Amino acid sequence: MKETYPFKLKSLPYDYDALEPFIDKETMHYHHDKHHLAYVNNLNKALENYPELHDKTLIWLLQNLENLPEAIQTAVRNNGGGVLNHNLFFDGMTPASSKAPVGRLAEAINRDFGSFENFKETFKKAALGRFGSGWAWLVSDENGNLKIVSTANQDVPMNLRVNPILEIDVWEHAYYLKYQNRRAEYIDNWFNVIDWNKAEELYNNPIV
Numbered sequence: 001m002k003e004t005y006p007f008k009l010k011s012l013p014y015d016y017d018a019l020e021p022f023i024d025k026e027t028m029h030y031h032h033d034k035h036h037l038a039y040v041n042n043l044n045k046a047l048e049n050y051p052e053l054h055d056k057t058l059i060w061l062l063q064n065l066e067n068l069p070e071a072i073q074t075a076v077r078n079n080g081g082g083v084l085n086h087n088l089f090f091d092g093m094t095p096a097s098s099k100a101p102v103g104r105l106a107e108a109i110n111r112d113f114g115s116f117e118n119f120k121e122t123f124k125k126a127a128l129g130r131f132g133s134g135w136a137w138l139v140s141d142e143n144g145n146l147k148i149v150s151t152a153n154q155d156v157p158m159n160l161r162v163n164p165i166l167e168i169d170v171w172e173h174a175y176y177l178k179y180q181n182r183r184a185e186y187i188d189n190w191f192n193v194i195d196w197n198k199a200e201e202l203y204n205n206p207i208v
């Protein structure tokens with residue numbers, strides 16, 4: 001997260017076919033090698049002529065959008081958000097999922113949502129309810145309280161005044177090849193590949 005300009009495309013922490021049958025290989029290739037790469041390239045293009053921003057981290061840029069030169073605010077919002085969101089999304093999945101939350105995060109989920117089942121239901125509702133393209137998130141505030149939110153397009157939750165723990169991409173490019181219009185089925189399957197160890201790490205060590 002200390003990375004600065006020029007930003008680089010992060011490699012997947014697993015093989016393209018590792019999340020089969022839940023997320024297919026072809027989708028992973030398009031999603032990572034084409035879509036994610038485009039966000040990285042377009043973010044760098046936006047920042048190219050602003051050397052004063054070349055020592056800023058991605059999180060700083062996204063927390064300070066309104067202070068950026070007006071000419072690049074939208075490009076950084078869309079493409080910088082795209083880079084951060086996809087880094088978190090791809091790193092937040094694993095073929096070796098524990099299938100249920102672990103450790104302190106598991107306790108917090110039970111405390112704030114009543115049970116893991118309730119959490120899943122609420123999270124799925126947020127992901128299904130996002131009209132058009134966007135994301136659903138599990139975030140924590142500075143007191144460690146959990147909340148589920150959704151964002152449009154490549155927006156980050158609340159200008160990153162909250163800490164992202166877990167997120168699902170509900171843009172059609174994330175699921176259309178395998179699931180077509182069946183977003184609910186995609187969400188149900190994604191629950192099988194969540195890296196709960198990673199999620200707990202983000203809960204214990206907030207990135208913002």
Ligand code: MN3
Binds near residue numbers: 035086169171173174
């Ligand atoms: Mn995507």
